[in-house]
Amino acid sequence: MSETITATRETTAAGEAPVQQLSMQQALNRALDEILAANPRTVVFGEDCGRLGGVFRITDGLQAKHGEGRVFDTPLAESGILGMSVGLAMAGFHPIPEVQFDGFAYPAINQIVCQIARMNYRSRGTLPMPITLRVPSFGGIRAPEHHGESLEALFAHVPGLKVVSPSDPHDAYHLLTYAASRPDPVIFMEPKSRYWQKGPVTFASETPDAGTAYAGAAPWAGLTGARVVREGRHVTLVAWGAMVARCLQVAELAAEDGIDVEVLDLRWLKPIDAPALVASVGKTRRAVVVHEAPLTSGLGAEVAQLITQGCFDTLKAPVERVTGFDVPYPSGDLEDEYLPNIDRILFGIQRVLEYRRG
Amino acid sequence: MSETITATRETTAAGEAPVQQLSMQQALNRALDEILAANPRTVVFGEDCGRLGGVFRITDGLQAKHGEGRVFDTPLAESGILGMSVGLAMAGFHPIPEVQFDGFAYPAINQIVCQIARMNYRSRGTLPMPITLRVPSFGGIRAPEHHGESLEALFAHVPGLKVVSPSDPHDAYHLLTYAASRPDPVIFMEPKSRYWQKGPVTFASETPDAGTAYAGAAPWAGLTGARVVREGRHVTLVAWGAMVARCLQVAELAAEDGIDVEVLDLRWLKPIDAPALVASVGKTRRAVVVHEAPLTSGLGAEVAQLITQGCFDTLKAPVERVTGFDVPYPSGDLEDEYLPNIDRILFGIQRVLEYRRG
Amino acid sequence: MDTKPTLAAVDDAAPLTQDELRELYSLMAAVRHLDTSAVAWQRQGIIPGYAPELGQEAAQVGSGYAVDKARDFVFPTYREMGVARAMGVDMVGYMSTHKATWHGGLYKPLESRFAPIQAVVAGSVLHAVGWAHGQTLAGLPAGHLGVALTYFGDGASSQGDVHEAMNFAAVMKAPVVFFIQNNGWAISVPTERQVAGGSVATRAAGYGIPAVQVDGNDVVAVFEATRNAFAHARSGKGPVVIEAMTYRRGPHSTADDPGRYRTLDDERIDAGEDPLERFRKRLLADGVADEAFIAAAHEAATAEEEAIRAGIEALGPRPGSEMFDLVFQETTPALESQAAAWREESEHV
Amino acid sequence: MDTKPTLAAVDDAAPLTQDELRELYSLMAAVRHLDTSAVAWQRQGIIPGYAPELGQEAAQVGSGYAVDKARDFVFPTYREMGVARAMGVDMVGYMSTHKATWHGGLYKPLESRFAPIQAVVAGSVLHAVGWAHGQTLAGLPAGHLGVALTYFGDGASSQGDVHEAMNFAAVMKAPVVFFIQNNGWAISVPTERQVAGGSVATRAAGYGIPAVQVDGNDVVAVFEATRNAFAHARSGKGPVVIEAMTYRRGPHSTADDPGRYRTLDDERIDAGEDPLERFRKRLLADGVADEAFIAAAHEAATAEEEAIRAGIEALGPRPGSEMFDLVFQETTPALESQAAAWREESEHV
Numbered sequence A, B: 001m002s003e004t005i006t007a008t009r010e011t012t013a014a015g016e017a018p019v020q021q022l023s024m025q026q027a028l029n030r031a032l033d034e035i036l037a038a039n040p041r042t043v044v045f046g047e048d049c050g051r052l053g054g055v056f057r058i059t060d061g062l063q064a065k066h067g068e069g070r071v072f073d074t075p076l077a078e079s080g081i082l083g084m085s086v087g088l089a090m091a092g093f094h095p096i097p098e099v100q101f102d103g104f105a106y107p108a109i110n111q112i113v114c115q116i117a118r119m120n121y122r123s124r125g126t127l128p129m130p131i132t133l134r135v136p137s138f139g140g141i142r143a144p145e146h147h148g149e150s151l152e153a154l155f156a157h158v159p160g161l162k163v164v165s166p167s168d169p170h171d172a173y174h175l176l177t178y179a180a181s182r183p184d185p186v187i188f189m190e191p192k193s194r195y196w197q198k199g200p201v202t203f204a205s206e207t208p209d210a211g212t213a214y215a216g217a218a219p220w221a222g223l224t225g226a227r228v229v230r231e232g233r234h235v236t237l238v239a240w241g242a243m244v245a246r247c248l249q250v251a252e253l254a255a256e257d258g259i260d261v262e263v264l265d266l267r268w269l270k271p272i273d274a275p276a277l278v279a280s281v282g283k284t285r286r287a288v289v290v291h292e293a294p295l296t297s298g299l300g301a302e303v304a305q306l307i308t309q310g311c312f313d314t315l316k317a318p319v320e321r322v323t324g325f326d327v328p329y330p331s332g333d334l335e336d337e338y339l340p341n342i343d344r345i346l347f348g349i350q351r352v353l354e355y356r357r358g
Numbered sequence C, D: 001m002d003t004k005p006t007l008a009a010v011d012d013a014a015p016l017t018q019d020e021l022r023e024l025y026s027l028m029a030a031v032r033h034l035d036t037s038a039v040a041w042q043r044q045g046i047i048p049g050y051a052p053e054l055g056q057e058a059a060q061v062g063s064g065y066a067v068d069k070a071r072d073f074v075f076p077t078y079r080e081m082g083v084a085r086a087m088g089v090d091m092v093g094y095m096s097t098h099k100a101t102w103h104g105g106l107y108k109p110l111e112s113r114f115a116p117i118q119a120v121v122a123g124s125v126l127h128a129v130g131w132a133h134g135q136t137l138a139g140l141p142a143g144h145l146g147v148a149l150t151y152f153g154d155g156a157s158s159q160g161d162v163h164e165a166m167n168f169a170a171v172m173k174a175p176v177v178f179f180i181q182n183n184g185w186a187i188s189v190p191t192e193r194q195v196a197g198g199s200v201a202t203r204a205a206g207y208g209i210p211a212v213q214v215d216g217n218d219v220v221a222v223f224e225a226t227r228n229a230f231a232h233a234r235s236g237k238g239p240v241v242i243e244a245m246t247y248r249r250g251p252h253s254t255a256d257d258p259g260r261y262r263t264l265d266d267e268r269i270d271a272g273e274d275p276l277e278r279f280r281k282r283l284l285a286d287g288v289a290d291e292a293f294i295a296a297a298h299e300a301a302t303a304e305e306e307a308i309r310a311g312i313e314a315l316g317p318r319p320g321s322e323m324f325d326l327v328f329q330e331t332t333p334a335l336e337s338q339a340a341a342w343r344e345e346s347e348h349v
Ligand SMILES: Cc1ncc(C[n+]2csc(CCOP(=O)(O)OP(=O)(O)O)c2C)c(N)n1
Pocket: B047, B076, B100, B104, B107, C079, C119, C120, C121, C122, C152, C153, C154, C155, C156, C157, C183, C185, C186, C187, C248, C252
């Protein structure tokens, strides 16, 4: 289920398919452009998504190219945007709405939890909800209040939703294309602090057929699971979104001390790729989960429990969690105190490495 | 921090203070009546809370007794009810709003998460939010859609909230009185399937002073922590709300097979009484967490991880979770298939008892 | 700023034929019998609960009768049994919700053009706007647009979603008819403590939406108002608000005790004449129907009710496996393993 | 159903004195200087971001000036710097939000009678209603009620919370003034694609709430409208809606690029005359002020801006321990242990 692509992604794929250096913003924009071109039932909308192209420019140029019917601005009301998405899906459309920032998903939670997540079930499969909700997510950009939230634990707890977060431009392009081709609702959490980082994106030589995607034809292979972004022997760091890059930095530093860190990008936050967790930690025997969201009842607890459940006999230390604190996401000045930083992650690694049964 | 009151609660306390047999509905109604009488800043409101006395009659008779200013009906809008609570708190009131059913808290999540939970922080402690939000919660009453939800994992993840759920009339009375006396927001989750079960409520001989409550004067002692409702040696069942009674039934059955089950009523779902978990499982060396909410990213993951963290060396088996499934809460006919039943809990116990390192 | 938006002229304003009037009566009679029986079923333990629509037959049948099932779509609440029946929804499938068989009902929403029963107050009003905007996006020519008909109550009108829906619909000129049944009560809260300004229809002007307040107990008036609204929306002129003034003659649901918040005298005075009785008198007075027709209609309604009850009594629980199988179009490994564990552990039970 | 609700007669309709008129000018000048400087601070890297209120000085100063700080309370958005200044809020504390020092600001809301800065669009409109209803519950006699003044924009008017707030306020006759600054834009979306019906004020009638639409670029007109609204609400007659028609002359925030959605020509035409310049001309024409006064006002404003900038530049980050200490009034053991871990691990950094 999981795919092993190490830092040498470009070279691996370069022989077979075209590779381009793109920022995540460019990769997402290109994916949306192609989705709109390929599937006439898709519609892209939200606050400032049309004329402006989104406050992060993810939908830049799409209205001009695909028309005001396919890409449009809505009034400023998130419940309206998501409630409208339900109706569009009932009418046979594939909505790709945007919530402008993570913290503004809350006004839409009622529609997301009670309607989007349940309509397929309620209607006994006759009213599917092929909605991909894009949410610029997580912190790290010194933004105003409510612009740095991590809602994955909330979304992952809701039956009927699937949740994914890409950590680099390649995954952003492919996971969005994949999510928008599926018949179930997907919450697509974009790590906004990574929008402007460039990275190689490998494109398919030909457009993959939506139907085969789940089956696993390259480059869609492994899209449904976690991804080992760096192999290592001593400890597994599990992360998603912007924390993946931070964990890779940590791994570099730890390597200087002879600690060989494996970094697993969870990617899918629901369903979680438990076999990938067990495979990695079964090998390293130690794990640290890293996320931006507050500790308590965060997704790190679920990840830790899945690891413990699957690796109880081999685990050398209890799984550590290095996370945001149980405090409201702070103002820019304190952001670095709140977010898991390199030192805190290193301390977490140290704790699992030095753990001795009492 | 935790208090050990076994099933003999009545006899323990009977010598010192008056005891009455009350249903949880009666205990809650009485607590609200006394709170309104004692604190002129408290106001009770919500949909149908006034004239009707609430669809569960928790506020029965309170409007007639305390007046239409203190106990009132609002228009049908949950965001309105909670948003209004913020303003009342800013004006110095102690609001005790009701959301009619768990599933109808979703329209108010924005106000709960972004406003109630953060106003004290945002205002640097100058605008406290002494709001006790009563939410008839959980399933088991064969009710319509959205009337059987378990939102504790969502609430527990929100920095700035405290979350509590009583499992019997005594705790219902005391925890509500306690919550409403505190200066921070508390989500008070009432297990609606237990409203009509009677049990002994021990009253204080004299009204306790709010200030001493946190310090621990009886019968307020231990109100801030978990509670061992049944002592046992072989395995700890951790539960809250309506699942506590079910776990006690399971314990009776298990005892027939010579299995001595300890039942821990977590009570506070945020903050979680980790020392009580560790004390209990440190002794029994095995634990099963039981909750109604869906498995993934449920509060059971947090509880399990806290136990694993605190008891890693002594645990004989990975913590088991017996929970609702990752499916929308079903219609009455399938409720018993969805909820953790006696058999499924017994299987969970069996799994931790029979676990052998591989 | 003060000009009131008005409805466009109606294309097809032909009066109802005598056959149609009689059909409306038969539908109302069928609804009345099923509704009152369902309350009895609850008392008899056949179903765990029910939300009666007693007194709202004219509002529901009159509006539902105006729907063009070839192209329109209806978004009900939990109380639109009369609309369902008027539209020909499978009534065993409909009532199965109240037997606690399946949330949303067992009928087929796409074929019925009747969305799943909605328990969240105001939950589906925005869906109607989205569906309606979809009709515009689909590029059907004006005059041929499918229209979304969304029902909600006076209580629901307080929800933020209703405001967002009206504003979205008006900004987008979506072909939606907002149909409010103002039945005087939201459980125990009377309209005057719920609806500031006294009327939901009045609010429409603020969005530039034409609105009509109609006697909700006059089935012909309701039908005509709805037909006019459909014509307006269908022609691409945007949304319409209809407020049907009616009265909830029964309890909110079988769990409710209206004696706690209104007296029988209040009820008698506020309810006005029974809409079914009123229509009967009118048909007889106008010579559209005779006593024999009326008797036959009630006999048919009784037979229908009995058949539906038999269907409901025969209805077994759905297999538990549906809990898992119907969550997604594409299930997940995690969910499959939960289903497997459930199967294993429930076999032992 | 069609009678428009009207404002009660105003108790104290004395015209503004010449001193007051000059004070209004000084306030507007101070706001203008601080506002344009804040944009410069952002370019200079002194603050990470700012939402200018250029062009809205009359709407903000005129309304804020009507507040009785002894009993009223103001609920701002993220753009009410001019209101804050008019009310005498500590401006270093206010601007600290934009330095990313503390969400909500470092000023004291209770003393300032100015709630913490609110970043959720429409987030605090309901707070105003609750606070206002608290004034009624406190039993103050009519005529002496504290009034809640809540600000929001044309974009915010689309949010469900605004509807719920207006309905609650009207049902409860709460002393609230809803003050909309219709500045033509919500980021890139113009009012005509946002506000169906074209005006937020028009909606008020649907709730039975009196409303006025006022020239938001005329500081005196805004002041008078607000004073009248306060008198109405204070006397127990319930809420009022004011829609101040103005124009957002700058970008939405320093991160915005208006060139993507409007041309400079559009701006010139739509913005109308600069409200500060307009007021200057009026004061000079009426002989209320002379050029010397105007020059002095701008000099004072410059000095004030410099002092505030110095304050902002001197402002260090808050200690990280506040993250933990300010979550609750009564902290929890779990949070204390997180704070302890943070202290330990950050000492090593
Ligand atoms: C969001 C939400 N809040 C609360 C409820 C509980 N509830 C069910 S029906 C009802 C009253 C609805 O009144 P109204 O909209 O007038 O419709 P009616 O019942 O009169 O048909 C309430 C409060 C709910 N179902 N959904």
